Amino acid sequence: MCGIVAYVGHREAYPIIIKGLKRLEYRGYDSAGIALMNGDLNVYKKKGKVADLEQYLEGQKLNSTIGIGHTRWATHGEPSDRNAHPHYSENKNLAIIHNGIIENYASLKQDLENRGHVFHSDTDSEVFIHFIEDIQQNAKCSLEEAVRLALSKVVGAYAIVIISRDNNNQLIAARKGSPLVIGVGKDEFFLASDATPIIEYTNEVVYVNDLEIAIIRDNKLTIKTIENTDNTPYIQKLDLELEAIEKGGYDHFMLKEIFEQPKSIKDAMRGRINSENNHLVLGGLRDYMNRMLSTNRIVIIACGTSWHAGLVAEYIFEELARVNVEVEYASEFRYRNPVINEGDVIIAISQSGETADTLAAIELAKSKGAIIFGVCNVVGSSIPRATHAGAYLHAGPEIGVASTKAFTAQVTVLTMMALSLAQKKGTITESKFHELLVDLEQIPTKVEQILAQSEKIKYISQEFKDAKNFLYLGRGVNFPVALEGALKLKEISYIHAEGYPAAEMKHGPIALIDEEMPVVVVATKDNSYEKIVSNIQEVRARKGKVIAIVTEGETHIQKMSDFVIEIPATHDLLVPLLAVIPLQLLSYYIAIYRGCNVDQPRNLAKSVTVE
Numbered sequence: 001m002c003g004i005v006a007y008v009g010h011r012e013a014y015p016i017i018i019k020g021l022k023r024l025e026y027r028g029y030d031s032a033g034i035a036l037m038n039g040d041l042n043v044y045k046k047k048g049k050v051a052d053l054e055q056y057l058e059g060q061k062l063n064s065t066i067g068i069g070h071t072r073w074a075t076h077g078e079p080s081d082r083n084a085h086p087h088y089s090e091n092k093n094l095a096i097i098h099n100g101i102i103e104n105y106a107s108l109k110q111d112l113e114n115r116g117h118v119f120h121s122d123t124d125s126e127v128f129i130h131f132i133e134d135i136q137q138n139a140k141c142s143l144e145e146a147v148r149l150a151l152s153k154v155v156g157a158y159a160i161v162i163i164s165r166d167n168n169n170q171l172i173a174a175r176k177g178s179p180l181v182i183g184v185g186k187d188e189f190f191l192a193s194d195a196t197p198i199i200e201y202t203n204e205v206v207y208v209n210d211l212e213i214a215i216i217r218d219n220k221l222t223i224k225t226i227e228n229t230d231n232t233p234y235i236q237k238l239d240l241e242l243e244a245i246e247k248g249g250y251d252h253f254m255l256k257e258i259f260e261q262p263k264s265i266k267d268a269m270r271g272r273i274n275s276e277n278n279h280l281v282l283g284g285l286r287d288y289m290n291r292m293l294s295t296n297r298i299v300i301i302a303c304g305t306s307w308h309a310g311l312v313a314e315y316i317f318e319e320l321a322r323v324n325v326e327v328e329y330a331s332e333f334r335y336r337n338p339v340i341n342e343g344d345v346i347i348a349i350s351q352s353g354e355t356a357d358t359l360a361a362i363e364l365a366k367s368k369g370a371i372i373f374g375v376c377n378v379v380g381s382s383i384p385r386a387t388h389a390g391a392y393l394h395a396g397p398e399i400g401v402a403s404t405k406a407f408t409a410q411v412t413v414l415t416m417m418a419l420s421l422a423q424k425k426g427t428i429t430e431s432k433f434h435e436l437l438v439d440l441e442q443i444p445t446k447v448e449q450i451l452a453q454s455e456k457i458k459y460i461s462q463e464f465k466d467a468k469n470f471l472y473l474g475r476g477v478n479f480p481v482a483l484e485g486a487l488k489l490k491e492i493s494y495i496h497a498e499g500y501p502a503a504e505m506k507h508g509p510i511a512l513i514d515e516e517m518p519v520v521v522v523a524t525k526d527n528s529y530e531k532i533v534s535n536i537q538e539v540r541a542r543k544g545k546v547i548a549i550v551t552e553g554e555t556h557i558q559k560m561s562d563f564v565i566e567i568p569a570t571h572d573l574l575v576p577l578l579a580v581i582p583l584q585l586l587s588y589y590i591a592i593y594r595g596c597n598v599d600q601p602r603n604l605a606k607s608v609t610v611e
């Protein structure tokens with residue numbers, strides 16, 4: 001939510017910042033702005049996309065070797081030029097970019113207004129920079145000291161970068177709860193919400209920790225805590241290729257990421273499983289595996305698509321490892337005084353590793369003595385750093401706002417966790433364990449076979465592009481797949497869609513079915529096959545249009561469906577990894593036919609760092 005970029009060094013800052021903002025646009029895209037020291041401290045900002053800002057600035061003299069930039073996802077104040085960042089301080093001596101929310105901004109604002117401050121936006125961020133300047137003036141201290149004092153008084157979350165008119169070789173940054181990475185080049189520094197704007201200039205980065213202040217002055221980086229003790233910057237090497245963050249010939253990141261799944265699923269398994277010698281090891285979990293072995297209860301916390309992956313995992317853990325699993329929305333869990341016992345194990349799932357509700361739920365569970373495992377994609381993000389142990393997805397950057405390859409990588413990693421636990425607990429036989437490893441290893445090839453049917457799925461999409469509603473049905477482990485299919489359609493095509501366990505249909509949703517209603521049914525050959533056939537009959541009897549996801553070679557459902565998409569056979573528990581692929585493609589093509597911007601759907605942002 002909101003992307004921030006800043007540069008100080010010997011190059012022109014403007015092109016670096018604009019390019020960086022475009023890379024971060026997945027985090028928010030309702031307005032953009034930039035501040036440069038070109039003659040004076042100048043702020044330029046515009047409602048709309050980064051490209052609108054770029055167009056607005058065409059032909060202007062923007063030479064500066066220092067600058068800050070922001071792409072916004074509105075929280076306080078509607079999307080508009082005036083609410084766009086950066087924001088000036090009262091005397092226009094300072095400008096700030098801010099990602100996060102200052103919760104006590106209203107009282108700070110009132111106090112500043114009482115003392116004559118005039119505000120030009122509705123944002124909490126403008127209050128923040130006025131407050132800093134006010135402290136600087138009243139306490140007659142340095143900017144660095146004023147930032148430190150201000151941070152000790154504000155409540156909320158932030159990643160900020162401040163530029164000052166008085167020093168064109170200084171940036172001051174800080175974070176609490178919102179991500180901030182510093183790229184370290186030769187006599188130059190790049191600051192951003194994630195590493196994607198940085199990677200083409202340097203692969204050496206410092207991840208700023210919560211409650212740290214970074215001071216870049218005269219080509220030197222100093223990190224201090226908010227209590228003013230020095231912390232040595234810990235420089236890490238980025239494991240990220242530039243091509244991983246570019247579209248690589250695809251029309252959209254979402255399509256690229258859907259087609260990357262054979263590779264991303266393989267990468268999630270790489271070095272972790274080998275069926276030939278019955279090998280399965282998740283290195284990051286080793287030290288805490290005994291806690292998992294002895295627990296009676298696993299609680300999975302996540303949001304959105306990651307929550308759906310958690311629901312799939314519930315079936316898999318319970319079936320294989322015979323352990324009680326509960327799956328919770330992080331946002332609900334954190335606010336309802338949940339019962340957590342010391343032996344409980346929490347698995348927090350998050351692609352971005354930054355979701356505010358998931359982070360807060362982790363802290364709550366930790367405070368009650370639970371052990372927390374993380375299943376995250378973005379290396380070095382906040383959630384992996386807040387957990388005791390974990391396993392990365394290794395899916396590569398996911399930039400399309402609608403999550404696709406992260407879901408399949410999450411299910412793959414969670415399946416490996418369940419298998420590892422089941423083997424150690426002795427709740428599955430060695431032969432079943434081996435069989436599942438073999439089936440898992442074959443998933444990437446089977447995903448390729450499904451992707452090869454994309455033209456057919458595109459054709460089906462055209463048939464349904466004008467539908468007003470969609471129903472998605474699945475049973476057992478495929479019920480969460482139905483939820484995920486419905487979510488994908490809703491978020492990128494704006495068609496109302498609902499996912500239901502197929503048997504629940506007759507308890508209400510069946511009333512919705514008529515000749516206008518497309519019903520997508522995951523109807524693969526498994527132990528609920530007969531039951532799902534009956535559900536399809538019920539839809540047909542009410543003239544609903546059936547799009548069935550069936551197991552390759554099946555003919556019975558073919559006859560009673562309007563369209564079928566075949567997926568290769570696999571173990572029942574692994575079907576979600578295959579069945580979700582046609583649903584991702586269906587939503588993608590429907591959105592394209594409707595002229596929607598699939599990579600930047602309205603009102604959404606990739607990384608939800610506000611609650």
Ligand code: F6R
Nearest residue numbers: 304305306350351352355402403
């Ligand atoms: C849906 C989607 C969101 C995220 C959710 C959690 O396509 O992307 O529902 O899954 O915001 O995000 P993470 O996984 O980053 O915690």
